[in-house]
Amino acid sequence: MTSRSRGWVVGRIAGAPVLVTPSWFLGAVVLTLVFAPSVRTWFAPHMPTTGVLVVAFSFVLLLFASVFLHEVAHALVARRRGHQVTELALTLWGGHTAYTGAGARPLDGALVAVVGPLTNLVLAGAFWVAFQLQPTAGTVPAALLLAGAFSNAFVGFFNLLPGLPLDGGQILESIVWGATGSRSRGTLAAGWVGRAVAVAVLAWALLWPLLEGRRPSWVMVVWGALIGAFLWSGAGDAIKGAQARARVATLSARGLAVPAVAVPVATTVAGVSAAAARNPGVVVAVVGPAGEPVGWVDPAAVANVPAARADLTPVEAVVVPFPPGSAVTPDLEGDALLDRLARGSSGARVVPVVEGGRVTGVLDVARVAAALRR
Incomplete structure (x- = not known):
């Protein structure tokens, strides 16, 4: 049996428990503190600190709600394709959906993967329309709608990058798997591309400001390093898994x-x-x-x-x-x-x-x- 993530069950979707892990609270606090200076600078320069933190935390909740809907989409399509969803977990890095039979068919993997980013892109469009309907652009609700539009667009497009552990990597894995008949080849290809994406994320955080004649922001460099490390680790795990599956295939x-x-x-x-x-x-x-x-x-x-x-x-x-x-x-x-x-x-x-x-x-x-x- 697959071990379940540690956390608190807050509901059930697609027959599976929805878990809030302890790391989610750490992520919510860190993101609130990271976004608070931007809230004060861009939207509320005269707002008290408590109000700034409330607005920043509201954006964090909006962001995690979007990620949660991303995971719900994964779960619903997985169940629709005949798989058993075992958990939906909200974590430090957003969330994940676990389901059995993940490697049954290439088409299943591609469909389950692509629906998550598409959900975020649809949400980005909805937030953008709602922002355009606001009578005043400088209000806090308008700012939250605009932030929701851009954050969902970023999450959607970023997850479509063709490298594991991102959803785009699972799509690439399924394409190579379907073309070659070997899931291990698909995973290896998507895993190595995922490592290239990890390096590119850190390089972007460091080099893009220099190309524009600016000094790199330490905040962006730290975030680039954290995201790059997460992607590198996930891609490495995928590569090891593919190599293990290749060994399994030789057993008779x-x-x-x-x-x-x-x-x-x-x-x-x-x-x-x-x-x-x-x-x-x-x-x-x-x-x-x-x-x-x-x-x-x-x-x-x-x-x-x-x-x-x-x-x-x-x-x-x-x-x-x-x-x-x-x-x-x-x-x-x-x-x-x-x-x-x-x-x-x-x-x-x-x-x-x-x-x-x-x-x-x-x-x-x-x-x-x-x-x-x-």
Whole structure:
């Protein structure tokens, strides 16, 4: 199960909890303090400090409300496409929407991603129209409407930049995935573009003022560095995830299975020893009357049976049962193999490999895990 973000549940949308995380409050305070000087300079030079902070906080709430609607749009489209939305969280960086099956189809990823920025662009248009209808441009409500228009336009266009972890990066990932048939290639492409975007954001904060003959603003440089670090980290995580998926794709039951020789459930320990001697390097599997897998023979248990009693000891004394329904087929690969083991192995160390109704090998789950780590 996917772990849920820490925070307070304030409602439910698309069947998922809406969470306000502790970091959101930190972001709200910091943004209020950052925007307060601009409010005083541009809109309310004679307003008391308390009033300035209230106006700045009102803008912050307006901004986060726009981000929240952005996330709601993601959630509604994800659910419409048949996915289960697990949470909508408001965080320091705005918010995120989590849903299962995010990598099911390229079109799903593109549609879920694009609807968020489009929501902000629609909101920007609505705020702009409302601002134009104001009788006086210099009032606080007019200023908030104008700020809402520009902030939503910025959030919308910025999120469409083609690099992960931005929505535009998910769109690019889906395009490359659909064109090549490889999600990992799409993620790698969008991840590296995301790193380029991160560098570009910091370069813009530093170089744009210099090109205009001005000194860079420390506020803009700090914000550029924070946003750039966030994008670089998110892009790096995406690249690591793509590399991990590429490793997963190389896993196959056929390649990791150990060959097995089957013996009937009526066999004695002596018969097991004889079968193992005739087939060195294989695992002895015990099968039922119809060839169904019953379990595998533990060599250490066989060695503990005295030679004089080997002909008299039934195989049940040395067999480790397979969990019911744990069999895998040799053609299972990648995510399908891992999913099958997660759902069917029931915590067992070894599961049978069955092909054409016959046990042909066994698969050690620990060996799969070791291959994945490599």
